[in-house]
Amino acid sequence: MIKINNLHKSFGKNQILKGLDLQISKGGIIAILGPNGSGKTTLIKAILGMVLPESGTILIDEHNIKKGSSYREQIDYLPQLANFPNNLKLKELLRMIKDLRSRESSKDQELINLFELTPYLNKKLGHLSGGTRQKVNLVLALMYDSPLIILDEPTSGLDPVSLLHLKELLLQEKQAGKTILLSSHITSFVEEMADELVFLLEGKIYFQGSIEQLKQQSKQSNFERAIASILEQ
Amino acid sequence: MFKIIKYSFYDLMRSRWSYAYLLFYLLLSFVLLFLNSELSKAIITLMNVITVLVPLIGTIFGIMYYYDSREFTQLLLAQPVKRTTIFIGQYLGVAISLSMSLLIGMGIPFIIYGLFGSSVIWDFSLLLVTGVFLTFIFTALSFYIGLCNENKIKGFGYAILLWLFMAVIFDGLLLLSLVYFNDYPLDKFALVSSMLNPIDLSRILILLKLDISALLGYTGAVFQKFFGTSFGLILSLLTLLLWVLVPMWGIKRKAKRKDF
Numbered sequence: 001m002i003k004i005n006n007l008h009k010s011f012g013k014n015q016i017l018k019g020l021d022l023q024i025s026k027g028g029i030i031a032i033l034g035p036n037g038s039g040k041t042t043l044i045k046a047i048l049g050m051v052l053p054e055s056g057t058i059l060i061d062e063h064n065i066k067k068g069s070s071y072r073e074q075i076d077y078l079p080q081l082a083n084f085p086n087n088l089k090l091k092e093l094l095r096m097i098k099d100l101r102s103r104e105s106s107k108d109q110e111l112i113n114l115f116e117l118t119p120y121l122n123k124k125l126g127h128l129s130g131g132t133r134q135k136v137n138l139v140l141a142l143m144y145d146s147p148l149i150i151l152d153e154p155t156s157g158l159d160p161v162s163l164l165h166l167k168e169l170l171l172q173e174k175q176a177g178k179t180i181l182l183s184s185h186i187t188s189f190v191e192e193m194a195d196e197l198v199f200l201l202e203g204k205i206y207f208q209g210s211i212e213q214l215k216q217q218s219k220q221s222n223f224e225r226a227i228a229s230i231l232e233q
Numbered sequence: 234m235f236k237i238i239k240y241s242f243y244d245l246m247r248s249r250w251s252y253a254y255l256l257f258y259l260l261l262s263f264v265l266l267f268l269n270s271e272l273s274k275a276i277i278t279l280m281n282v283i284t285v286l287v288p289l290i291g292t293i294f295g296i297m298y299y300y301d302s303r304e305f306t307q308l309l310l311a312q313p314v315k316r317t318t319i320f321i322g323q324y325l326g327v328a329i330s331l332s333m334s335l336l337i338g339m340g341i342p343f344i345i346y347g348l349f350g351s352s353v354i355w356d357f358s359l360l361l362v363t364g365v366f367l368t369f370i371f372t373a374l375s376f377y378i379g380l381c382n383e384n385k386i387k388g389f390g391y392a393i394l395l396w397l398f399m400a401v402i403f404d405g406l407l408l409l410s411l412v413y414f415n416d417y418p419l420d421k422f423a424l425v426s427s428m429l430n431p432i433d434l435s436r437i438l439i440l441l442k443l444d445i446s447a448l449l450g451y452t453g454a455v456f457q458k459f460f461g462t463s464f465g466l467i468l469s470l471l472t473l474l475l476w477v478l479v480p481m482w483g484i485k486r487k488a489k490r491k492d493f
Contacts, residue, residue, distance in 0.1 A: 011492070045492075045493065048310070048311050049310075050307065050310045050311065050492070050493040051492040051493065052490065052491075052492055069313050069314060069315050069316075070313055071313075072311065072312060072313040073313045075311070077311035079304070079307050079308060079311065081304050081307075082304075083303075083304030083305060084304070084305055084308070085240075085244045085302060085305050086301075087243075087244050087245075087247040087248050088240075088243070088244055088247075092243075096236075096240050097312070099236055100236055100237075100309070100312050100314060101312060101313060140308070
């Protein structure tokens with residue numbers, strides 16, 4: 001599904017990605033972990049073509065992402081910060097995204113009901129609270145049936161009920177055979193959801209495998225401690 | 234492209250500031266027309282407003298809109314839309330909505346006061362055309378500055394400085410150099426340097442069209458000889474167009490190479 005080869009990226013003097021290689025096969029939930037500033041968001045943005053790497057190639061389904069923007073039809077993305085044009089109403093924003101992608105969504109109504117956003121449909125986006133914005137963000141990210149879903153910190157600002165809904169939704173998508181790439185700092189969320197871990201450290205992949213393998217490698221029985229032990233090394 | 238323009242335009246049409254801007258022009262034009270009820274005199278006063286205020290509003294709106302919509306731009310960047318489409322689309326959305334405020338705000342009062350029956354309709358049209366050009370030019374410049382500066386305060390500062398330079402400092406420098414090099418023939422130099430500043434260019438264009446170039450003294454005669462001809466008019470309009478296209482090209486170039 002995703003093939004990344006020798007990816008380099010720096011911002012000014014600050015080298016973020018230093019020759020990163022990564023292969024992700026189709027299907028399942030893959031969690032990207034790593035300390036703050038390890039390049040998780042940079043990696044995600046590079047896949048989306050928002051950050052332009054200095055060198056290296058990114059192939060998505062054998063398609064080099066440098067060649068045109070149409071490959072993004074196949075990707076749903078949830079950005080870390082949810083901010084929308086303040087003067088648009090929620091209803092209009094949804095219509096606009098559908099219009100831009102020139103595709104009708106089959107699931108938007110279902111998602112709106114699930115996250116209880118119906119009362120906000122006619123409200124201006126500038127008046128929504130942070131948590132509600134995140135829900136809107138989720139609806140936008142999940143309303144299409146794209147084979148690749150990329151979520152940057154999907155849990156931030158969500159109340160427990162919505163978090164539960166999110167988990168169910170992700171499991172459904174996984175069952176439908178989709179590839180879900182997510183970054184999160186909430187270890188319990190990752191432990192519960194992820195089939196595969198990608199651990200970023202100092203601009204490279206430090207570890208890739210299942211949670212069990214990580215525990216074995218670090219000789220810890222507890223997932224949280226396993227992560228901590230990597231960071232302390 | 235059209236879709237992005239449409240939505241940026243809607244977004245702005247709904248903001249209070251667009252209406253404040255529209256209302257300002259409505260009020261200004263009505264008051265001016267009420268006070269001297271002669272269209273041509275009102276046009277001269279409006280020219281002074283247009284050549285200073287329109288660039289300022291274009292600059293501020295452009296830079297504010299760019300920074301305000303950054304997160305939203307990120308959402309758009311993840312959609313299957315080309316980068317240049319997003320930025321040029323947003324730019325055109327802002328520029329078109331500002332131009333609409335200008336056209337409507339000044340158009341309605343003048344039409345009510347009998348513009349169509351009057352002889353100054355062409356002068357007035359030229360005033361509007363340069364106003365629209367200035368809106369497009371300064372919005373593009375401020376978008377470009379926004380793209381080049383991640384830091385909001387810096388970007389804002391540069392944009393305002395640019396406006397200040399074009400509206401005030403440039404004239405001062407020009408005047409100084411004209412006085413300093415007084416002994417040399419300066420007509421060509423004055424002509425070319427006025428081309429280098431869209432605000433000056435617009436002001437001269439309107440002044441000459443209004444046939445008050447006598448106010449400009451000797452240089453007025455030179456300018457009249459050049460700008461008064463249709464060749465001069467066309468060349469000036471082309472220069473203004475170039476002033477729109479060059480920053481737009483800059484936006485395109487910058488947008489292609491930027492990380493978000």
